Amino acid sequence: MTQALDTILENARKHCAEDITPNVDAWNKAGVWPRDASDKAAALGLTGLYAPPEWGGQGLSLGDGIRVYEELGYGDGAYAFALSMHNICTYAGCGFGTEAFKEKWARDLTSGRKLANFALTEPQSGSDAGNMYSRAVINEDGTWTISGAKAWVSLAGEADIYFTVVKTSDQPGHKDMAMIAIPADAKGLSFGDRYDTPSYNFLPLSEMYMDNVVVSEDNIILPVGQGLQGSLMAIDIARVSIASGCCGLMQAALDTALAYSSNRKMFNGVNLDLDGIQWMLGDVATELEASRLLYRKAAHALGTDDGPLMAAHAKRFVPDCAVRAANTCTQVLGGMGLLQPYGLDRLSRLSQMLRIVDGTTEISRVVIGRSLQKRAKTLAPLPIPKGFGER
Numbered sequence: 001m002t003q004a005l006d007t008i009l010e011n012a013r014k015h016c017a018e019d020i021t022p023n024v025d026a027w028n029k030a031g032v033w034p035r036d037a038s039d040k041a042a043a044l045g046l047t048g049l050y051a052p053p054e055w056g057g058q059g060l061s062l063g064d065g066i067r068v069y070e071e072l073g074y075g076d077g078a079y080a081f082a083l084s085m086h087n088i089c090t091y092a093g094c095g096f097g098t099e100a101f102k103e104k105w106a107r108d109l110t111s112g113r114k115l116a117n118f119a120l121t122e123p124q125s126g127s128d129a130g131n132m133y134s135r136a137v138i139n140e141d142g143t144w145t146i147s148g149a150k151a152w153v154s155l156a157g158e159a160d161i162y163f164t165v166v167k168t169s170d171q172p173g174h175k176d177m178a179m180i181a182i183p184a185d186a187k188g189l190s191f192g193d194r195y196d197t198p199s200y201n202f203l204p205l206s207e208m209y210m211d212n213v214v215v216s217e218d219n220i221i222l223p224v225g226q227g228l229q230g231s232l233m234a235i236d237i238a239r240v241s242i243a244s245g246c247c248g249l250m251q252a253a254l255d256t257a258l259a260y261s262s263n264r265k266m267f268n269g270v271n272l273d274l275d276g277i278q279w280m281l282g283d284v285a286t287e288l289e290a291s292r293l294l295y296r297k298a299a300h301a302l303g304t305d306d307g308p309l310m311a312a313h314a315k316r317f318v319p320d321c322a323v324r325a326a327n328t329c330t331q332v333l334g335g336m337g338l339l340q341p342y343g344l345d346r347l348s349r350l351s352q353m354l355r356i357v358d359g360t361t362e363i364s365r366v367v368i369g370r371s372l373q374k375r376a377k378t379l380a381p382l383p384i385p386k387g388f389g390e391r
Contacts, residue, residue: 009071016074046087077249084245085154088241089116092163092222097181116163117154119165123207135166135168149209156194162189176224177226199353284325295318312359316368
């Protein structure tokens with residue numbers, strides 16, 4: 001591990017212990033994004049993880065930087081998710097944006113003075129990104145006029161800029177898709193009512209509406225023809241980031257169950273003395289170790305031919321383990337596990353949210369299944385018994 005990564009991970013642990021864990025319940029009650037907390041994250045170098053140092057970033061590889069979300073996920077998975085999406089947008093802006101865009105936005109994004117988010121999903125399409133209605137008309141002066149709607153936009157109304165995927169014609173398919181960054185103060189940009197998400201109420205999520213929004217060509221992140229491909233890469237990074245955050249969630253659930261069961265007196269001892277409790281938590285510990293190995297391998301595969309498949313494996317396996325971990329640890333506490341102060345109810349709902357966002361586990365199974373079909377075609381066929389009518 002490099003010294004830079006050591007420092008960043010220690011900063012993430014510090015941020016979790018001092019800013020997230022003590023305050024997340026208050027954040028949810030207030031229902032407001034904790035900008036003071038994300039400002040503190042920025043001061044610790046957590047908002048420009050993959051951006052190059054010349055633009056104020058940390059210059060970490062995807063494989064290394066993604067480990068930050070495990071540390072943040074120990075405090076709260078939704079908070080870790082929001083920062084991961086900001087870092088993905090910052091990575092895209094610094095790596096693929098125009099020079100004019102970088103000069104205007106890069107240092108504000110890496111420093112966390114401005115927050116960014118990603119807008120791909122639409123109300124009618126979900127995982128079917130090709131079924132997109134948002135349209136951009138390219139004007140004679142090079143500006144783009146954009147109309148349409150996006151759904152499940154995180155940091156809705158809170159982010160300062162939205163990296164938005166649009167089509168530029170009415171032709172079916174994805175060859176006309178592009179990505180453009182829309183500033184929050186652009187005329188014609190608005191947001192719908194916030195979704196009701198009680199377990200992560202501090203994270204604003206809503207639909208985003210674009211009514212003839214005019215954006216400079218300087219804000220083109222991915223040109224026409226590259227929008228979907230770039231979006232899929234962003235989603236792969238997000239899927240592995242979510243798996244990382246899930247490991248932090250699993251560790252938090254396990255630690256809660258251990259701290260409780262090692263102190264809960266029962267049957268002339270404590271709960272943790274019971275074989276049944278040890279076996280339940282032992283399974284959680286094994287799945288946590290396996291999950292760490294898988295997401296870290298997937299993180300280092302990003303950007304390679306194996307990246308999409310490894311991201312699918314991580315997104316399929318790790319959130320499912322997180323759901324089981326939260327449920328198992330709740331069970332270990334018995335009735336006390338249902339009480340809000342212990343936090344397991346929040347972890348249970350968060351684990352289900354992380355299982356769904358940026359591609360459900362079922363979508364990951366589709367990706368994995370297609371890879372198995374390709375491999376099957378490379379194998380010598382085995383003889384199949386003939387039926388009676390085939391003899």
